[in-house]
Amino acid sequence: MRSRSIAWRLALAFAMVCALVLGAIGVFLYRSLAAEIAYRDDLALLGRLEQVRALLADSDSLDALQARPRLYQNMLGNLDSLLLVRRADGSNVIAINPRQRTLPALNSIARDQPPQRRDVMTWQAPDGAEVALLSGEAQGPNGESLTVIAGKVLSEREQMLASYRMRLYVAIGLGALLAFALGLVLLRRGLQPLRQLSEAVRGIDLRSLDQRLPAVGTPAELLEPVNALNAMLVRLEDSFQRLSQFSADLAHEIRTPLHTLLASNGQALNHSRSTAEYQELLASNMEEFERLKRMAENLMFLARAEQAERALDLRTLDLADIGNELCDYFEALADDRGIHLRNTFSGQLFADQQLLQRALGNLLANAVRHADVGSVISLRQRDEPGMCWLQVNNYGPAIEPEHLGKLFDRFYRVDPARAEPGDSGGLGLAIVQSIMQLHGGQVRVSSDATGTVFELGFVVN
Template identity: 85%
Template structure:
């Protein structure tokens, strides 16, 4: 489980980053030290060559130089320093080579040339020891041409750099371990709000959807996820409440026709009746079955619409033709109540024809059912920037303000006692809202002294 832990992964990453940074710093310091030591050794060789040149130029004879120990007394006891003064025939005038190392041929710089660092030669002996050598020509006391070879064994330098490398390795390793340990501790403390959030979420179930994740003391980086979680809980709570209310309303709506069917059938079975009376019972039962069928179809449509299972068949339609078809369909029902239908739709609209007809049909059915006798129901179009509004307007009883926000809820009726056999079971306006949601539009209603208007808003510019 540790491999899946965010704290462990981040702590390892933090340790790796620290190790890389420490390594980079260590490499820089190591190379700086190596360069500084190499510069110091090269400067020492250059100075030694100049000193020997001056000493030879000031001396009276070579024999006197060999007899004077002050020439090389500063090198006594130093096994890493080399100094050779050779004649032109290769014989040695002065030899300081404590370990008697064989030296390679070295190109000597001319006596009138000042030595430079580039003249220093680094050579590796057969035993793996490196030497730094510098050779230069010089004029002896009697005008004799001599060659001076100054050298230094670099073992001390390698030992020093090796010890420094070991310390760098230890420092990088200990730094990575320390970074991992501190990072793990700090990350666990930093992730404490997440654990508190998890504890708060574990305490929320179907019976406590009203609880929210506390934001007090929450770090700034976690405030947005906490607000998103609380928003999700609000939506879940609202959805659960709606589902609970829907279940209760559905049970209530189904119970009424079922009780009617059971009562009528029980009475028909308890007492002998004529064939005419049995036919009346069957006709009454058929009305209740039709009501249950419409309710089931409407519920099926709503379920599919919410799951987005229906693909829209968008077409550009002539709105006036759609209005004429709907007016023709509801004309007989309107004539029974002496209501006149007026179609003033115009223009074109990109919509699903069947869904548009169903939405407008549900609104017209409600309008005809609730409009005052002898009034006019009109179909109107009104355009706004980016929106096209289709309105079904009728004159009738004013809908109270408290009901307007609930009209599109399932099974909601302003006056349940006015339910009729042919109505939609309180699902008509809910279907209208689902159709508009499928189209990405809106639905709204207004009611007042000038009448009641239901409007469908379609987006015309994307």
């Protein structure tokens, strides 16, 4: 099912908002008009009652008033108004009731009391019409007590309000349709930069990762997403280049031992050799197989670490014991080069013991391999607020600054010619970095004439 476009949805929402706003304004205007008309009708009834009271008080006799009924009909002005003047016995002095409606019993206002709007009563006639009624006591020419009833049928008011309601409905409907149409047109034009951005993104593939989305002329609302996409393209380009370089480095690293194995085995097959020579050849082949095995294991570890497949076995570790075990393990290798190992670790650390030993072991192996003969390799500790730094310090040739930022790349060697059969295949420091990433820590290196220091930073509470 094809989803509706953003322009369609926003235009529909805009139309709904306009309809709600117009509806609210219409309701306000309708209620204001209805209140104004009711106010004017009530004032007319109040004035009519006062006028009839004054007319009764100023007349010479009731018979004279009865003899001139057209006076009251002209005063009322239409058939929807009524006027009744009754004696105390219920007989009518004046009875102008064009539709001959039977009125309900009403509470009359006292003669000395001026009428108020609250005294007007709305009555539902049997024919369904609503009638506004007002009743008040009055005094006749001879002091006779009379009751005056003024009323008006509200059908004209209802017809006017019904017509006004219909116009409001039409206006709201047309306004919503017009808002939808205009909103759709404007939104489609406003979303044109988004379509252009989509075209630019569609044109980027693996062969054009160096392209960037244009930020000049981009609307402010899209500038942040464009910058984020450009930053993502930078990371993708870097990752793709690293992957390509990794593939090339992996092929190169594997080709060397395979070439050695093929050459040595080919020579062995072409020439007869003694048992001792075959044994020496097999031993040499075993070294190459071990090198390939270590490379495969290291690559597997890096792949799992990057996919976060390894669950950390975090526990509280005694750093002094960790340092002593590592020094004991590398003591024989260090003695061969006349290097002394010194452990100054102390305190405790919450980490994965196996991974911590592997990271420090890789750093120690590199330090023993590159340290000056007869020097000292130190395991040091430096505590900062919120961080614990474990250092492996060795004295040897300084690493050039251009190499420091690449040491933790896979298969990277400062001097490829110094590769030895027992090394990690250029993956040792990459493994150290992955271990620290699993722990949420940091790894850094510094090197100058005074020595080289690798640091592992662990977050502590």
